[in-house]
Amino acid sequence: MKLHAPLPVHDPGRDTPTGPAAHSVDESMITDVTHRHQLEQARLETEFRLLQAQKFHALNQLAGGVAHEFNNIVAGILGSAELLGMDLPESHPAHEALKHIFEASHHARDFVQKLRIFGQRPPLEFKLVSLPPIIEECLQILRSIIPDKVELQTRVNPDCARVNADAAQIHQAILDLCLHAWQGLADRRGHLSISLDNCPVVPPPAGTSGLLQPGSHVCLIIQDDSPGLEKSAREHIFSPFRNRRSSGTKAGLELFLVRETIQAHQGEIVLESGPGQGLKFLIYLPAAGGK
Numbered sequence: 001m002k003l004h005a006p007l008p009v010h011d012p013g014r015d016t017p018t019g020p021a022a023h024s025v026d027e028s029m030i031t032d033v034t035h036r037h038q039l040e041q042a043r044l045e046t047e048f049r050l051l052q053a054q055k056f057h058a059l060n061q062l063a064g065g066v067a068h069e070f071n072n073i074v075a076g077i078l079g080s081a082e083l084l085g086m087d088l089p090e091s092h093p094a095h096e097a098l099k100h101i102f103e104a105s106h107h108a109r110d111f112v113q114k115l116r117i118f119g120q121r122p123p124l125e126f127k128l129v130s131l132p133p134i135i136e137e138c139l140q141i142l143r144s145i146i147p148d149k150v151e152l153q154t155r156v157n158p159d160c161a162r163v164n165a166d167a168a169q170i171h172q173a174i175l176d177l178c179l180h181a182w183q184g185l186a187d188r189r190g191h192l193s194i195s196l197d198n199c200p201v202v203p204p205p206a207g208t209s210g211l212l213q214p215g216s217h218v219c220l221i222i223q224d225d226s227p228g229l230e231k232s233a234r235e236h237i238f239s240p241f242r243n244r245r246s247s248g249t250k251a252g253l254e255l256f257l258v259r260e261t262i263q264a265h266q267g268e269i270v271l272e273s274g275p276g277q278g279l280k281f282l283i284y285l286p287a288a289g290g291k
Contacts, residue, residue, distance in 0.1 A: 041213070071112045078105045124166040124264055128288055131196055131218060132156050134167060138174045139194070146182050146192070153193040160196050160218050161287035169261045176254040177222045177281050184226035184279060195221045201284055212268050216287040225278040237271055 081101045088094055135156055142152060163170075174194075181192050199219040201212050229237070238259045262269045267285040 067112050070108070074105055074108045074112060077101065078109075081105065124169060126164050126166055126265075128162045129165050129167045129170070130162050131160060131170070131220065131285075132158050134171050135174065135194060135196060135220075138171060138178065141175065142178055142182075142192075146178075149189045150182060150185060151191045153191055155193070155195040155197075157197045161198055161216065163218055163265070163285045164288045165265050165285065166261075170265070173258045173261045173283075174220070174222070176258050180255060181222060181224035181226070181279060184224055186226075190225050193221075193223045195223075198287065199284075211263065211266065212284055213266075213286070217267075217284045218287055220283040220285070221280065222283075223278060223280040228275050228277040228279060229273045230275060234271055234273055238269075 081098055085095070085098050088098075135154070139152060139154065146152065178192060178194070185192075197219055199217055201214055201217045238255050259269050262283055262285070265285055267283060270282045270284075272280040272282065
Protein backbone atom coordinates (compact mmCIF):
# COMPACT_ATOMS: atom_id res chain seq x y z
CA MET A 1 0.00 0.00 0.00
CA LYS A 2 1.51 3.23 -1.16
CA LEU A 3 1.44 6.03 1.35
CA HIS A 4 0.95 9.60 0.14
CA ALA A 5 2.75 12.51 1.69
CA PRO A 6 0.50 14.57 3.97
CA LEU A 7 -0.96 17.72 2.46
CA PRO A 8 0.74 20.89 3.66
CA VAL A 9 -1.17 22.79 6.32
CA HIS A 10 -1.58 26.49 5.63
CA ASP A 11 -0.15 28.63 8.37
CA PRO A 12 -1.49 32.23 8.22
CA GLY A 13 1.49 33.43 10.15
CA ARG A 14 3.86 32.47 7.33
CA ASP A 15 2.16 34.89 4.86
CA THR A 16 1.84 37.76 7.29
CA PRO A 17 4.94 39.86 7.86
CA THR A 18 5.92 40.24 11.46
CA GLY A 19 8.29 42.46 13.31
CA PRO A 20 9.43 45.93 12.17
CA ALA A 21 8.71 45.18 8.51
CA ALA A 22 5.02 44.52 9.27
CA HIS A 23 4.69 47.76 11.23
CA SER A 24 6.35 49.64 8.36
CA VAL A 25 3.83 48.25 5.86
CA ASP A 26 0.88 49.10 8.11
CA GLU A 27 2.10 52.63 8.78
CA SER A 28 2.76 53.32 5.10
CA MET A 29 -0.75 52.13 4.19
CA ILE A 30 -2.32 54.33 6.87
CA THR A 31 -0.22 57.31 5.76
CA ASP A 32 -1.24 56.79 2.14
CA VAL A 33 -4.95 56.54 2.98
CA THR A 34 -4.73 59.62 5.21
CA HIS A 35 -2.95 61.57 2.46
CA ARG A 36 -5.58 60.58 -0.10
CA HIS A 37 -8.35 61.62 2.29
CA GLN A 38 -6.71 65.01 2.85
CA LEU A 39 -6.34 65.54 -0.90
CA GLU A 40 -10.00 64.65 -1.44
CA GLN A 41 -11.11 67.04 1.31
CA ALA A 42 -9.00 69.82 -0.19
CA ARG A 43 -10.52 69.16 -3.62
CA LEU A 44 -14.06 69.24 -2.25
CA GLU A 45 -13.38 72.47 -0.36
CA THR A 46 -11.94 74.10 -3.47
CA GLU A 47 -14.95 73.02 -5.54
CA PHE A 48 -17.35 74.29 -2.88
CA ARG A 49 -15.62 77.67 -2.73
CA LEU A 50 -15.66 77.93 -6.52
CA LEU A 51 -19.38 77.14 -6.63
CA GLN A 52 -20.10 79.71 -3.93
CA ALA A 53 -18.09 82.35 -5.79
CA GLN A 54 -20.00 81.56 -8.99
CA LYS A 55 -23.27 81.78 -7.08
CA PHE A 56 -22.28 85.18 -5.70
CA HIS A 57 -21.34 86.39 -9.17
CA ALA A 58 -24.67 85.22 -10.62
CA LEU A 59 -26.62 86.86 -7.77
CA ASN A 60 -24.70 90.10 -8.29
CA GLN A 61 -25.54 90.15 -11.99
CA LEU A 62 -29.20 89.32 -11.32
CA ALA A 63 -29.50 91.97 -8.60
CA GLY A 64 -27.91 94.63 -10.79
CA GLY A 65 -30.25 93.85 -13.71
CA VAL A 66 -33.36 93.77 -11.54
CA ALA A 67 -32.37 97.03 -9.82
CA HIS A 68 -31.93 98.79 -13.16
CA GLU A 69 -35.29 97.69 -14.55
CA PHE A 70 -37.20 98.20 -11.32
CA ASN A 71 -35.72 101.65 -10.83
CA ASN A 72 -37.17 102.72 -14.19
CA ILE A 73 -40.61 101.45 -13.15
CA VAL A 74 -40.51 103.23 -9.78
CA ALA A 75 -39.34 106.46 -11.43
CA GLY A 76 -42.36 106.32 -13.76
CA ILE A 77 -44.77 105.79 -10.88
CA LEU A 78 -43.31 108.66 -8.84
CA GLY A 79 -43.27 111.00 -11.83
CA SER A 80 -46.91 110.32 -12.67
CA ALA A 81 -47.95 110.70 -9.02
CA GLU A 82 -46.15 114.03 -8.74
CA LEU A 83 -47.86 115.37 -11.90
CA LEU A 84 -51.23 114.21 -10.63
CA GLY A 85 -50.64 115.87 -7.26
CA MET A 86 -49.85 119.16 -8.99
CA ASP A 87 -53.14 119.06 -10.93
CA LEU A 88 -55.36 118.23 -7.96
CA PRO A 89 -56.36 120.81 -5.35
CA GLU A 90 -55.23 120.19 -1.76
CA SER A 91 -58.81 119.50 -0.69
CA HIS A 92 -59.27 116.68 -3.19
CA PRO A 93 -59.88 113.28 -1.49
CA ALA A 94 -57.42 111.61 -3.89
CA HIS A 95 -54.52 113.29 -2.08
CA GLU A 96 -54.70 110.64 0.66
CA ALA A 97 -54.29 107.90 -1.95
CA LEU A 98 -51.41 109.82 -3.53
CA LYS A 99 -49.72 109.97 -0.14
CA HIS A 100 -49.77 106.15 0.09
CA ILE A 101 -48.44 105.91 -3.47
CA PHE A 102 -45.51 108.16 -2.58
CA GLU A 103 -44.73 106.18 0.59
CA ALA A 104 -44.84 102.83 -1.18
CA SER A 105 -42.76 104.14 -4.07
CA HIS A 106 -40.07 105.50 -1.75
CA HIS A 107 -39.90 102.15 0.07
CA ALA A 108 -39.50 100.50 -3.33
CA ARG A 109 -36.74 102.94 -4.25
CA ASP A 110 -34.88 102.12 -1.02
CA PHE A 111 -35.14 98.45 -1.85
CA VAL A 112 -33.83 99.09 -5.36
CA GLN A 113 -30.87 100.96 -3.90
CA LYS A 114 -29.99 97.97 -1.73
CA LEU A 115 -30.29 95.68 -4.73
CA ARG A 116 -27.98 97.97 -6.67
CA ILE A 117 -25.42 97.96 -3.86
CA PHE A 118 -25.59 94.17 -3.79
CA GLY A 119 -25.13 94.02 -7.55
CA GLN A 120 -22.01 96.15 -7.28
CA ARG A 121 -20.38 94.00 -4.62
CA PRO A 122 -16.88 93.01 -5.73
CA PRO A 123 -15.83 89.34 -5.92
CA LEU A 124 -14.68 87.83 -2.66
CA GLU A 125 -10.93 88.05 -2.01
CA PHE A 126 -9.82 85.41 0.46
CA LYS A 127 -6.74 85.77 2.62
CA LEU A 128 -5.69 84.89 6.16
CA VAL A 129 -7.22 87.43 8.52
CA SER A 130 -7.51 87.87 12.28
CA LEU A 131 -11.03 88.62 13.48
CA PRO A 132 -10.33 90.59 16.73
CA PRO A 133 -9.08 93.72 14.86
CA ILE A 134 -12.13 93.57 12.56
CA ILE A 135 -14.44 93.38 15.57
CA GLU A 136 -12.68 96.36 17.15
CA GLU A 137 -13.20 98.40 13.96
CA CYS A 138 -16.91 97.51 14.03
CA LEU A 139 -17.16 98.54 17.69
CA GLN A 140 -15.71 101.97 16.91
CA ILE A 141 -18.42 102.52 14.30
CA LEU A 142 -21.18 101.16 16.55
CA ARG A 143 -20.18 103.39 19.48
CA SER A 144 -20.61 106.43 17.26
CA ILE A 145 -24.16 105.59 16.13
CA ILE A 146 -25.76 103.48 18.88
CA PRO A 147 -27.18 105.51 21.80
CA ASP A 148 -25.69 105.24 25.29
CA LYS A 149 -28.73 103.41 26.64
CA VAL A 150 -27.63 100.37 24.62
CA GLU A 151 -24.65 98.86 26.41
CA LEU A 152 -22.03 97.21 24.19
CA GLN A 153 -20.33 94.21 25.75
CA THR A 154 -17.42 92.22 24.27
CA ARG A 155 -15.71 88.98 25.14
CA VAL A 156 -13.08 88.41 22.45
CA ASN A 157 -10.25 85.91 22.63
CA PRO A 158 -7.21 87.84 21.32
CA ASP A 159 -5.45 84.57 20.48
CA CYS A 160 -8.32 83.25 18.36
CA ALA A 161 -7.27 81.35 15.26
CA ARG A 162 -7.18 83.18 11.97
CA VAL A 163 -9.64 82.44 9.17
CA ASN A 164 -9.40 82.43 5.40
CA ALA A 165 -11.83 85.24 4.59
CA ASP A 166 -12.65 88.45 2.78
CA ALA A 167 -12.10 90.97 5.59
CA ALA A 168 -14.38 93.64 4.09
CA GLN A 169 -17.33 91.25 3.70
CA ILE A 170 -16.93 89.84 7.22
CA HIS A 171 -16.72 93.42 8.56
CA GLN A 172 -20.00 94.27 6.82
CA ALA A 173 -21.69 91.09 8.06
CA ILE A 174 -20.80 91.89 11.69
CA LEU A 175 -22.06 95.46 11.32
CA ASP A 176 -25.34 94.33 9.75
CA LEU A 177 -26.01 91.85 12.55
CA CYS A 178 -25.26 94.42 15.25
CA LEU A 179 -27.46 97.06 13.62
CA HIS A 180 -30.24 94.51 13.32
CA ALA A 181 -29.89 93.80 17.05
CA TRP A 182 -30.07 97.52 17.83
CA GLN A 183 -33.27 97.84 15.78
CA GLY A 184 -34.77 94.98 17.78
CA LEU A 185 -34.31 96.92 21.02
CA ALA A 186 -36.68 99.58 19.59
CA ASP A 187 -35.45 102.57 21.64
CA ARG A 188 -35.40 100.58 24.88
CA ARG A 189 -32.48 100.16 27.23
CA GLY A 190 -30.66 96.94 26.55
CA HIS A 191 -27.44 95.04 25.93
CA LEU A 192 -25.66 94.06 22.75
CA SER A 193 -22.81 91.60 23.17
CA ILE A 194 -20.13 90.30 20.80
CA SER A 195 -17.98 87.30 21.67
CA LEU A 196 -15.34 85.38 19.76
CA ASP A 197 -13.49 82.20 20.60
CA ASN A 198 -12.11 78.96 19.19
CA CYS A 199 -14.44 75.98 19.10
CA PRO A 200 -14.61 72.50 17.59
CA VAL A 201 -17.58 71.54 15.45
CA VAL A 202 -18.28 67.87 16.20
CA PRO A 203 -21.00 67.26 15.16
CA PRO A 204 -22.31 70.32 13.29
CA PRO A 205 -24.64 72.41 15.49
CA ALA A 206 -28.40 72.04 15.17
CA GLY A 207 -29.94 74.42 12.68
CA THR A 208 -27.09 74.31 10.17
CA SER A 209 -27.42 73.06 6.61
CA GLY A 210 -24.86 70.29 7.09
CA LEU A 211 -22.09 72.05 5.14
CA LEU A 212 -19.83 72.41 8.17
CA GLN A 213 -17.02 69.89 8.36
CA PRO A 214 -15.94 68.54 11.76
CA GLY A 215 -12.81 70.26 13.00
CA SER A 216 -11.47 73.51 14.42
CA HIS A 217 -13.59 76.62 13.90
CA VAL A 218 -13.94 80.07 15.34
CA CYS A 219 -17.32 80.97 16.76
CA LEU A 220 -18.57 84.56 16.64
CA ILE A 221 -21.69 85.26 18.74
CA ILE A 222 -23.79 88.42 18.48
CA GLN A 223 -26.55 88.57 21.07
CA ASP A 224 -29.15 91.06 22.29
CA ASP A 225 -31.80 91.08 25.02
CA SER A 226 -34.70 92.16 22.82
CA PRO A 227 -38.17 90.58 23.18
CA GLY A 228 -37.14 87.76 20.82
CA LEU A 229 -39.03 86.11 17.99
CA GLU A 230 -41.76 83.53 17.60
CA LYS A 231 -40.97 80.34 15.69
CA SER A 232 -42.70 81.53 12.50
CA ALA A 233 -40.55 84.69 12.45
CA ARG A 234 -37.35 82.73 13.16
CA GLU A 235 -37.97 80.46 10.20
CA HIS A 236 -37.96 83.44 7.81
CA ILE A 237 -35.28 85.57 9.48
CA PHE A 238 -32.87 85.22 6.54
CA SER A 239 -35.50 85.73 3.86
CA PRO A 240 -34.91 88.86 1.74
CA PHE A 241 -38.62 89.70 2.04
CA ARG A 242 -39.17 89.24 5.76
CA ASN A 243 -40.73 91.91 7.99
CA ARG A 244 -38.68 94.45 9.90
CA ARG A 245 -38.45 93.83 13.63
CA SER A 246 -39.32 97.38 14.63
CA SER A 247 -41.87 98.71 12.14
CA GLY A 248 -43.40 95.62 10.56
CA THR A 249 -42.66 96.88 7.03
CA LYS A 250 -40.72 94.87 4.51
CA ALA A 251 -36.98 94.71 5.21
CA GLY A 252 -34.01 94.88 2.91
CA LEU A 253 -31.45 92.24 2.06
CA GLU A 254 -29.15 92.64 5.08
CA LEU A 255 -29.58 89.31 6.86
CA PHE A 256 -30.00 87.44 3.58
CA LEU A 257 -26.63 88.83 2.46
CA VAL A 258 -25.06 88.01 5.82
CA ARG A 259 -26.00 84.35 5.40
CA GLU A 260 -24.77 84.31 1.78
CA THR A 261 -21.46 85.82 2.90
CA ILE A 262 -20.94 83.34 5.73
CA GLN A 263 -21.78 80.33 3.57
CA ALA A 264 -19.43 81.59 0.86
CA HIS A 265 -16.71 81.33 3.52
CA GLN A 266 -17.65 77.66 4.12
CA GLY A 267 -19.23 78.69 7.39
CA GLU A 268 -22.71 78.67 8.89
CA ILE A 269 -24.91 81.09 10.80
CA VAL A 270 -27.49 79.85 13.31
CA LEU A 271 -30.20 81.79 15.14
CA GLU A 272 -31.31 80.95 18.66
CA SER A 273 -34.32 82.87 19.97
CA GLY A 274 -37.73 82.66 21.51
CA PRO A 275 -40.34 84.98 23.04
CA GLY A 276 -38.65 87.00 25.78
CA GLN A 277 -35.23 85.43 25.07
CA GLY A 278 -33.63 87.98 22.76
CA LEU A 279 -31.74 87.02 19.61
CA LYS A 280 -28.49 85.08 19.50
CA PHE A 281 -26.66 84.70 16.19
CA LEU A 282 -23.89 82.10 16.16
CA ILE A 283 -21.43 82.27 13.25
CA TYR A 284 -19.04 79.38 12.60
CA LEU A 285 -16.02 79.89 10.33
CA PRO A 286 -13.35 77.25 9.64
CA ALA A 287 -10.10 78.00 11.44
CA ALA A 288 -7.09 78.37 9.16
CA GLY A 289 -4.57 77.65 11.92
CA GLY A 290 -1.95 79.94 13.38
CA LYS A 291 -2.44 83.26 15.13
